[in-house]
Amino acid sequence: MDMSSFLKAIPKVSLHLHLMGSIQAATVVDLAKKHGVSLPDFDEPEDLYDYPDIYKFLHMYDNSALAIVDRDDFRRIAYETLAEAAEHNVRYREMFFNPTTHMAAGVPYETAVDGLIDGIRDAESDHGIVCRLIAAVNRMETPELAMTMVDTLVEHPRAEVIGIGMDYAEGEFPPERFWKAYRLAKANGLRLTAHASEDAPPRNIETCLDLLGCERIDHGYHVIESEAIMQRCVDEEVVFTCTPVSTAWVYFGDDLANHPIKTMAARGIKLMLDCDDPPMFKTNPSKDFILAAEHMGFGPADFRRFMLNGIDGCWVDDSTKAAWRTSYAADFDALAAQLDA
Ligand SMILES: [Zn+2]
Numbered sequence: 001m002d003m004s005s006f007l008k009a010i011p012k013v014s015l016h017l018h019l020m021g022s023i024q025a026a027t028v029v030d031l032a033k034k035h036g037v038s039l040p041d042f043d044e045p046e047d048l049y050d051y052p053d054i055y056k057f058l059h060m061y062d063n064s065a066l067a068i069v070d071r072d073d074f075r076r077i078a079y080e081t082l083a084e085a086a087e088h089n090v091r092y093r094e095m096f097f098n099p100t101t102h103m104a105a106g107v108p109y110e111t112a113v114d115g116l117i118d119g120i121r122d123a124e125s126d127h128g129i130v131c132r133l134i135a136a137v138n139r140m141e142t143p144e145l146a147m148t149m150v151d152t153l154v155e156h157p158r159a160e161v162i163g164i165g166m167d168y169a170e171g172e173f174p175p176e177r178f179w180k181a182y183r184l185a186k187a188n189g190l191r192l193t194a195h196a197s198e199d200a201p202p203r204n205i206e207t208c209l210d211l212l213g214c215e216r217i218d219h220g221y222h223v224i225e226s227e228a229i230m231q232r233c234v235d236e237e238v239v240f241t242c243t244p245v246s247t248a249w250v251y252f253g254d255d256l257a258n259h260p261i262k263t264m265a266a267r268g269i270k271l272m273l274d275c276d277d278p279p280m281f282k283t284n285p286s287k288d289f290i291l292a293a294e295h296m297g298f299g300p301a302d303f304r305r306f307m308l309n310g311i312d313g314c315w316v317d318d319s320t321k322a323a324w325r326t327s328y329a330a331d332f333d334a335l336a337a338q339l340d341a
Contacts, residue, residue, distance in 0.1 A: 001338045003293055008286040009335050010303065011328040013310040014085060014093035014274050016218055016241035018136070018167065019116070020061055020101065021277020022081040023068075025049050031076075032067035039063055049280045057280070058140075058168060065101045074115025075122065082123035082131055084278075088285035090129060092324075094315060096136040096165050100149050109152050117160050132315070133158075134193065136165040137181060139173040146181035154188045162315050163191030165218065170200045175207045182212040191315045195219050198247065202226040209238065216241060216313050221252075221260040223269065234268045239313030243276035244292050245283040256295035265302065272310030300336050307332060 001009070025048040032039050039048065048060065068077060078095075085093060102112045113133070120131045135153055137146040153161060164185045166178060175194055182192055194212060196204040198219035205223055208214040216239040217223075223230050223240075233240070242264070248256045264271055275281075275288045283291075292298050298306075311324045 002340055004290050006335055006339050007289040007293060008088055010089060011331050012088065012090045012285060013314055014090045014285060015272060015310055015313055016243055016274035016276055017093060017095050018277050019077065019095055019097040020065060021280050023077050024080060024279050027077060027080060028064045028067050031073050035067060035069050037067045062101060065105050069107060071111050071115035074112050075118035078116045078119025079123050082129050083127055085285050086127035086129040090285050092314060093131045094134055095131055096134045096167060098136050098138055099152060100138055100141060100145055110156055113158055113161065117158060120160060133161045134163045134165045135161055136167045137178055138168045139166050140168045143177045143180060146178050147184060150181050150184045163193060166194040170195060170198050175204055175212055179211050186213055191215060193218055197222040202229045205229055224260045224263045230267055237270050239309055240269055240271040241274055242271050243274055243288065245288050246276035246281040256291055262296045270309045272306045272313060304332050
């Protein structure tokens with residue numbers, strides 16, 4: 001078996017993937033037609049995911065949300081991304097979605113979340129993949145809106161919605177703005193994560209850990225600029241969810257060999273790999289692994305460790321984690337034995 005086939009076949013957990021960023025362009029176009037929504041600035045599905053910078057990207061992201069309207073639309077998009085993930089042997093996913101984006105587009109929270117849950121249940125019964133949801137704060141919006149989002153989650157509890165996260169552009173929108181929303185979420189039993197130090201200083205990581213109470217860090221690449229914070233994260237075994245392809249394009253000169261993930265792994269940061277917004281960055285749940293192997297020099301032992309790190313970072317109970325560590329490792333090792341020398 002060659003390395004690419006091996007990396008596609010190995011069992012995976014997925015902790016860093018955004019619902020809106022995982023919709024195939026053809027599905028967005030299809031749903032826009034269904035609802036008579038016009039999507040400005042493009043004519044063909046191939047044009048939709050073509051953009052020169054992060055702000056254009058986020059603009060397209062928000063525009064696409066206007067095409068996702070009814071409960072069945074949400075069922076369809078959740079189902080499609082999970083069916084694709086199952087082809088790459090993703091067995092468990094904690095998926096971000098942005099309730100306030102859909103609410104701003106006029107969609108009631110219950111319509112969105114219950115549609116997603118329909119898709120999650122259908123994908124589990126058809127493909128065996130299990131998925132839970134993380135409601136993400138759009139950090140470019142106000143702290144008050146984040147509070148409203150958490151209030152909404154609390155008013156409409158769903159077993160599948162297990163935590164909150166924070167996404168969108170970080171530079172001018174630091175994490176401390178949202179400490180109240182994080183306190184409220186924690187007080188209501190929700191788990192906590194945040195995108196931090198993706199394109200901002202490493203102190204944002206400490207703000208997320210200490211002020212917001214985050215249990216893991218999404219991205220975190222600038223941690224390599226602070227010896228003290230890096231050592232702390234190693235010592236405390238903070239799990240980092242890293243996405244090579246989507247961030248190389250934006251921040252690291254499109255050369256994965258220069259990506260900080262390499263240094264983070266060498267220094268003992270407990271990281272796992274995922275694919276962020278796969279069709280939008282022309283990747284998929286295996287391609288990030290394959291490119292990381294080709295450009296960063298990671299081998300089977302690294303991917304085995306990343307897999308186990310991901311399991312440790314999952315918001316499931318300890319007995320489930322222990323069972324997964326055993327079963328995933330056994331399947332991984334059986335596949336590794338078939339790797340070409
Ligand atoms: Zn992300």
